[in-house]
Amino acid sequence: MAVEQEALDAVALSREEYDLLVARLGREPNEVELGMFGSLWSEHCGYKNSRPLLRRFPSGGDRVLTRVGKENAGAIDIGDGWAVVMKVESHNHPSAIEPYEGAATGVGGIVRDIFAMGAYPIALLDSLRFGPLDEGNNRYLFEGVVGGIGGYGNCLGIPTVGGEVVVGGPYNGNPLVNAMCVGLVRADGIVSARASGEGNALLLVGADTGRDGIHGASGLASRTDPEARFEEMRPAVQVGNPFLEKMLMEACHELASEYRDWIVGLQDLGAAGLTSSVLECCARGEAGAVLDLERVPRREGGMTPYEVMLSESQERMLVIAKREHVADVEGLFERWEVDCIEIGHVTDGDEVVLREEGLEVGRVPVEVATEAPAYTRDGKRSLEALARSQANPGAFPDLRPEAASEALTALIARPNLASKREVFRQYDHQVLTNTVVPPGGDAAVLRVPGTSRGIAVATDGNGRYCQLDAHNGGAIAVAEAARNVVCTGARPVAVTDCLNFGAPENLEVYATLAGAVDGISAACEAFGTPVVSGNVSLYNESGGAPIWPTPVIGMLGVLEDVHAHLGAAFERAGAEVWLLGGTVEQPARTLAGSEYLEAVHGAVIGTPTVDLEAEARLHDLVLGANDAGLLLSAHDCSDGGLAIALAECCLLGGYGFAGEVEVEGRIDAALFGEGQGRIIVSARPEAGEGLGALAEGVGVPTTKLGVTTDEGMLRFGPIDADLEEVREAWESGLGL
Amino acid sequence: MRFAIVRFPGTWSDRDTEHVLVNVLGQEAEIVWHQETSLTGFDAVVLPGGFSYGDYLRCGAIARFSPIMEEVVRAAEGGMPVIGICNGFQVLCESGLLPGALIRNRSLRFRCEWTHLLCESGESPWTAGIGEGEVLRVPISHGEGNYQADRATLDELEAAGRVVFRYCDEQGDVTPDSNPNGSARNIAGIRNEAGNVVGMMPHPERAGEELTGGADGNRIWRSVVEAAVGAAV
Numbered sequence: 018m019a020v021e022q023e024a025l026d027a028v029a030l031s032r033e034e035y036d037l038l039v040a041r042l043g044r045e046p047n048e049v050e051l052g053m054f055g056s057l058w059s060e061h062c063g064y065k066n067s068r069p070l071l072r073r074f075p076s077g078g079d080r081v082l083t084r085v086g087k088e089n090a091g092a093i094d095i096g097d098g099w100a101v102v103m104k105v106e107s108h109n110h111p112s113a114i115e116p117y118e119g120a121a122t123g124v125g126g127i128v129r130d131i132f133a134m135g136a137y138p139i140a141l142l143d144s145l146r147f148g149p150l151d152e153g154n155n156r157y158l159f160e161g162v163v164g165g166i167g168g169y170g171n172c173l174g175i176p177t178v179g180g181e182v183v184v185g186g187p188y189n190g191n192p193l194v195n196a197m198c199v200g201l202v203r204a205d206g207i208v209s210a211r212a213s214g215e216g217n218a219l220l221l222v223g224a225d226t227g228r229d230g231i232h233g234a235s236g237l238a239s240r241t242d243p244e245a246r247f248e249e250m251r252p253a254v255q256v257g258n259p260f261l262e263k264m265l266m267e268a269c270h271e272l273a274s275e276y277r278d279w280i281v282g283l284q285d286l287g288a289a290g291l292t293s294s295v296l297e298c299c300a301r302g303e304a305g306a307v308l309d310l311e312r313v314p315r316r317e318g319g320m321t322p323y324e325v326m327l328s329e330s331q332e333r334m335l336v337i338a339k340r341e342h343v344a345d346v347e348g349l350f351e352r353w354e355v356d357c358i359e360i361g362h363v364t365d366g367d368e369v370v371l372r373e374e375g376l377e378v379g380r381v382p383v384e385v386a387t388e389a390p391a392y393t394r395d396g397k398r399s400l401e402a403l404a405r406s407q408a409n410p411g412a413f414p415d416l417r418p419e420a421a422s423e424a425l426t427a428l429i430a431r432p433n434l435a436s437k438r439e440v441f442r443q444y445d446h447q448v449l450t451n452t453v454v455p456p457g458g459d460a461a462v463l464r465v466p467g468t469s470r471g472i473a474v475a476t477d478g479n480g481r482y483c484q485l486d487a488h489n490g491g492a493i494a495v496a497e498a499a500r501n502v503v504c505t506g507a508r509p510v511a512v513t514d515c516l517n518f519g520a521p522e523n524l525e526v527y528a529t530l531a532g533a534v535d536g537i538s539a540a541c542e543a544f545g546t547p548v549v550s551g552n553v554s555l556y557n558e559s560g561g562a563p564i565w566p567t568p569v570i571g572m573l574g575v576l577e578d579v580h581a582h583l584g585a586a587f588e589r590a591g592a593e594v595w596l597l598g599g600t601v602e603q604p605a606r607t608l609a610g611s612e613y614l615e616a617v618h619g620a621v622i623g624t625p626t627v628d629l630e631a632e633a634r635l636h637d638l639v640l641g642a643n644d645a646g647l648l649l650s651a652h653d654c655s656d657g658g659l660a661i662a663l664a665e666c667c668l669l670g671g672y673g674f675a676g677e678v679e680v681e682g683r684i685d686a687a688l689f690g691e692g693q694g695r696i697i698v699s700a701r702p703e704a705g706e707g708l709g710a711l712a713e714g715v716g717v718p719t720t721k722l723g724v725t726t727d728e729g730m731l732r733f734g735p736i737d738a739d740l741e742e743v744r745e746a747w748e749s750g751l752g753l
Numbered sequence: 754m755r756f757a758i759v760r761f762p763g764t765w766s767d768r769d770t771e772h773v774l775v776n777v778l779g780q781e782a783e784i785v786w787h788q789e790t791s792l793t794g795f796d797a798v799v800l801p802g803g804f805s806y807g808d809y810l811r812c813g814a815i816a817r818f819s820p821i822m823e824e825v826v827r828a829a830e831g832g833m834p835v836i837g838i839c840n841g842f843q844v845l846c847e848s849g850l851l852p853g854a855l856i857r858n859r860s861l862r863f864r865c866e867w868t869h870l871l872c873e874s875g876e877s878p879w880t881a882g883i884g885e886g887e888v889l890r891v892p893i894s895h896g897e898g899n900y901q902a903d904r905a906t907l908d909e910l911e912a913a914g915r916v917v918f919r920y921c922d923e924q925g926d927v928t929p930d931s932n933p934n935g936s937a938r939n940i941a942g943i944r945n946e947a948g949n950v951v952g953m954m955p956h957p958e959r960a961g962e963e964l965t966g967g968a969d970g971n972r973i974w975r976s977v978v979e980a981a982v983g984a985a986v
Binding site: 172263353579 | 763765766804808866896964
């Protein structure tokens with residue numbers, strides 16, 4: 018029988034993949050089975066284009082408690098018997114279609130990944146990208162996404178403590194919504210997502226199963242030209258119920274933390290719903306299963322086995338319960354007023370058998386389903402991007418000194434540099450009362466309750482850099498995220514990543530994907546921060562062209578003593594301000610990919626670079642200086658350059674700054690160049706000597722920039738700016 | 754002193770309240786599930802913040818029908834100190850223990866930020882230890898905290914000294930700019946006639962430690978503890 022092309026298109030399988038499937042199966046799949054294979058072999062679930070590349074990431078280490086890709090999220094030992102579980106995941110396409118619900122269910126999905134491991138979620142971060150906000154649709158997407166994140170996270174009672182909002186032309190109509198969740202669990206209490214033990218029960222808990230979200234994984238997130246199908250795919254976007262998720266979370270947490278011996282596994286239902294959930298658990302536990310589909314509670318009559326197996330209805334979990342404790346588990350969920358029903362059981366076979374009213378409707382070999390084909394390609398560097406990366410930013414005329422103050426104010430009003438307060442105050446960032454450093458600084462710091470420890474978390478990613486040089490851009494994303502964490506006094510320990518790219522069949526896109534993976538890997542090696550979890554979102558396109566390649570890095574840092582945390586703000590007048598790493602004078606090439614260059618010259622050119630070894634030494638210096646009690650504040654010098662970073666330190670703290678160094682060389686590069694590996698610190702005057710000695714010891718250049726003042730002025734080289742005017746520009750830049 | 758912290762489905766400030774009462778202030782506290790029907794053995798009741806029943810229908814509108822609420826009403830009428838915070842304030846209004854209603858913030862957006870509160874009434878165990886005119890720094894976190902009532906009710910509340918807290922600036926001046934949600938007359942918290950029942954939108958349990966931003970909220974908990982000790986003497 019020749020399967021119709023239309024049927025293959027619906028599940029995003031190629032003819033070759035179908036033939037491979039038939040060969041491995043030894044027969045033609047029926048309709049239900051084809052839908053299941055299509056979903057599991059999709060890029061979204063099967064990572065068929067990215068898997069070979071992801072193996073390049075360093076993923077091991079003393080602190081790592083999970084094997085990457087083998088569980089719902091990565092777990093890292095942070096000491097005192099505690100582990101952090103973390104992951105970042107995209108919900109780009111659903112958010113492009115239905116921003117509020119797309120973003121909300123993105124939060125819901127990542128939260129389930131965390132509590133599926135027995136952890137209690139303690140923080141959320143959101144890394145967001147939008148097209149220019151002066152265009153109506155982008156603003157609609159922006160406000161919808163922010164509303165959805167707040168609407169869901171606030172209701173759950175999990176603080177949203179950080180993230181980014183970045184604007185760029187290539188995200189027009191295809192926003193990036195990457196949600197990261199961080200949870201805490203006793204290191205010996207991590208729950209696996211596996212099914213094993215013949216006769217053990219598969220319990221479906223939470224929401225009823227509806228017709229929403231069918232083909233979300235295969236149809237929406239894994240195909241070229243998604244924009245063309247946004248309207249028809251609208252039903253593939255799920256609608257969230259955060260209240261139910263809250264109850265589900267509390268019940269699952271109680272189950273995992275207090276009655277872990279009742280269960281063998283816990284798994285969320287996300288992309289490809291029941292299909293991926295059951296098959297992945299069986300694959301991990303090397304078991305089979307029988308499902309009795311008529312037992313699955315449904316939102317409406319007439320649903321077919323195909324719809325039941327592929328529904329992506331939210332707020333559902335699969336509990337693999339020991340047979341003798343099924344009644345106990347059911348009782349626990351009943352107390353939390355959450356539905357719980359046995360829908361099948363574990364077998365010692367190697368297939369998942371689907372039955373409806375006792376009749377077999379499908380039979381899927383676990384190995385065939387969960388081992389999607391993998392593709393490697395030879396990427397091809399875009400000649401157009403290559404030419405721009407080789408262009409010299411120094412060819413533009415330098416900034417005139419008398420225009421420097423005005424340039425600062427104009428630049429800081431741009432959405433990418435402006436204050437994000439109007440966004441993060443829409444998120445509850447305090448609930449659970451662990452938030453020590455709230456959003457708005459370099460990284461958020463949370464205490465670990467019951468200990469003296471703290472963790473710092475940050476996200477970072479720069480599509481503009483990656484588009485010019487994917488390798489360096491990937492490395493810089495890691496360097497900057499690590500630097501952010503270091504600026505709070507925390508040592509970076511692990512990474513979770515979300516790779517947002519266009520279609521991998523486009524060899525120029527593929528080249529950037531491979532390049533970014535290599536750059537991330539190099540930086541993670543340099544900083545000793547393994548990649549413990551992650552997610553890939555391909556087929557992100559805007560107006561037929563790929564988005565900027567955008568790897569997003571979520572970084573975890575650990576503070577042995579949370580009371581020793583640092584903030585970005587200048588805390589007092591009369592403090593000395595130092596630049597650690599690098600110099601004030603910067604070559605024109607540091608303007609590569611800078612906000613300044615795009616704002617002033619409308620150019621995205623040059624090659625951004627990072628010296629990973631120098632960066633690592635800088636981190637050691639700042640952490641050492643903080644341990645020695647020498648620092649009052651620390652702030653990363655990155656987007657917008659040194660002048661913007663100084664302005665942020667002033668604005669956050671309410672103090673002024675008076676520079677004491679000459680600004681030499683090119684003014685634009687010195688003030689707004691984005692040379693990496695630099696941190697601005699403030700210190701008591703008597704700390705200067707100790708700081709200098711430490712810096713010399715580790716070989717990091719330092720420059721004393723000036724002093725903080727209680728005058729409302731920022732004076733630095735040619736800049737002489739009234740901070741009230743700068744503040745107004747900074748606070749109104751998002752137009753909210 | 755022994756506090757009952759009521760947990761409705763969707764409540765999320767229950768553990769934060771428990772943490773500050775037990776770990777910071779050394780009091781006894783127990784989280785009480787909304788299906789319970791007794792408050793025996795407790796000296797005070799906290800209805801904490803959160804999204805009871807997801808705030809579906811209307812904030813607090815479903816929670817007021819929870820079994821425990823009959824007992825809360827009885828305890829309040831019997832003079833037991835009862836405080837409703839954020840969603841708990843909404844529940845108190847829905848259940849008729851306090852007048853007025855909380856509607857959407859004037860900005861139409863959720864707001865989570867630190868606010869300053871002018872304490873205006875000491876005639877409640879919850880504020881007896883705070884001087885009138887003192888300013889506390891306590892955060893808010895809500896989408897529907899805009900307190901409204903008809904003019905007669907507002908006049909009556911003010912005349913009877915039942916406005917407990919008003920949003921103000923750092924210096925204690927009650928200004929339009931310091932009103933984060935559009936509440937009538939900058940009202941952040943009110944009490945019943947007897948004074949034992951207080952409702953407030955800001956979260957004192959989030960202002961319990963300097964490490965997490967400030968400890969002014971403890972003034973409220975200490976006040977009720979001192980009042981109880983005083984009453985017992």
